[in-house]
Amino acid sequence: MAGSGGASSSGLRERKKAETRQALRTQAARLFAERGFADTTVAEIAEAAGVSLRTFFRYFDSKEELLLPDLAELFDRLARELERRPADEPALVALREALLTVTSGPRTTLVALLHPLEGAADVVTDRLVYTFMKSEDRFAQLLAQRLPPGPDVDLRASVLAMTALSAVRSVLRTIRQRRETEEVPVGTFARLLRSAFTVLAEESSKV
Template sequence: MPSDTTPAGLRERKKEETRRLLLEGAARLFKERGFEATTAADIAAYANVSVRTFFRYFDGKEALLLPDGVEIFSYVEQALAARPADEDPFDAVCNALLAAAEPFAASTLTALSHPLEDIERVVTARLVQAFSEFEERLTVLVQRRLPPDTEDGDLEAAVIAGAALSAVRAVLRTRRTRRASGIDDRGPAPLLRAFAILRGIGADHGGPG
């Protein structure tokens, strides 16, 4: 097995260092110049790489505003796996997403001195897309938590996953609108309220509660 001092190991370390510098440069330049005024070339120059190299790591400057989708999914999956096996599946999903809320909020955006509406829009759109893409995977994870003899277990899992992620999407959109109005609601509180609203809707219509 090659050691960390072999050419292959050095290449991997170089890649990680380049990625780190690109992320660091984006955070600093977005803060100093603003999102719109910063270009991919500016970020590449900070990391001392070419623009072509920049696009090998990221598909655009918007991609530097958030963690990779794979990282987001992995975090939610780990949080869900850590929930008690006998916990209600909907509660387990809600609690896992709540556990993930803070790391998502701690994106590059929160480091900016003056967050701009265009950045809020990009961040919201990317998170909404990421959670939508995660719905099928989350459905599978939820179904594994259901008793094997659950009637229409696949449907129940899909409804739970869809409802929980819809709440997340609603919170993201509402949060952007509130911040545009000067209302700061960082943290998991809005998501917690959204889940309570979901439960209330079920109770009001005779659903499980």
Template sequence: MPSEITPAGLRERKKEETRRLLLEGAARLFRERGFEGTTVADIAAQANVSVRTFFRYFDGKEALLLPDGVQIFAYVENALSERPADEDPLDAVCNALLAAAEPFSASTLTALGHPVEDLENVVTTRLVQAFSDFEERLTVLVRRRLPPGTPDADLQAAVIACAALSAVRAVLRTRRARRAAGIEDTGPAPLRRAFALLRGMGSVERP
């Protein structure tokens, strides 16, 4: 039976395969050589493509530290679906974002041989941007968790989602300011601390 895959379909499959090879090759090299010891040329060679081809897929090797926005949102969506149904919506969202951020934490970067002091800010910046890009989609997920008859459910869902994502952005701004002032972060992990502060400001109104 003749193949029904069109030339356009074959091109898309080839692009996905190249992207996969670049990601897998980069992960292998980062573990073996560390982030600083790995060049874009090394990653391209590992995937058997040119450096020019590499830049068609990624804007630099830092982009390989995180999956794309679709995958990150899937992490959040899955984490949120696993939260207890009776958990306060704000707590559920904060816990889901924490769970999604954990694979990109300082401890994980250290385990991969990355110099955290140089890369943590890069990773946080990209993670914040990815979270911000699905603000509306997160609002939809939050609204589904609100009890039936919740007053102004659309508004409450939007406030909860935006507040949680704003806490992530606040962590980034505060870290930058502290580092510029020569102040070291101490105490709990900044993102966890930010969510604790946010939870203390109030929770969802019940019907």
């Protein structure tokens, strides 16, 4: 019985953490929309969510981080999308389609890169690029599950993961550069990601 009570308490704590994290994201989004990103402070976000500044920084390093996707949720969704792809589909094609699915829904914040909040766009883009760089191992693990067994399957999965993530980073950098001189329309991320993966396929066929 004691063990059951401990598990229940642990589950309650995790649920409370998730609720607090979501409250901070929700209140931040509301304040950003009402006051603008630059004119909203961390203290105001914390107060609106009913938590202390100290609690805020237990969950997020800065208000910019609130604009980034929830990476745990993102990878969970990516894994589920990869599982749904046909078993005989090439790994890079499966990853491309899974990425397009998880980054085009309303629960992601990549739309913020296309219609950025004033004063936040460059910081968010840079952090998202850095986040993808740190995620190569997780991507490699997901891809390894789709590759046929054989020698150096871990190497093949790592090469594919790093190649795919390089394509994502290239798309984000391209969007950022174009945004300096022109308006970037909705749908640009998906279009450029498909183009980037086409480049990868064309170049790999020449090797």
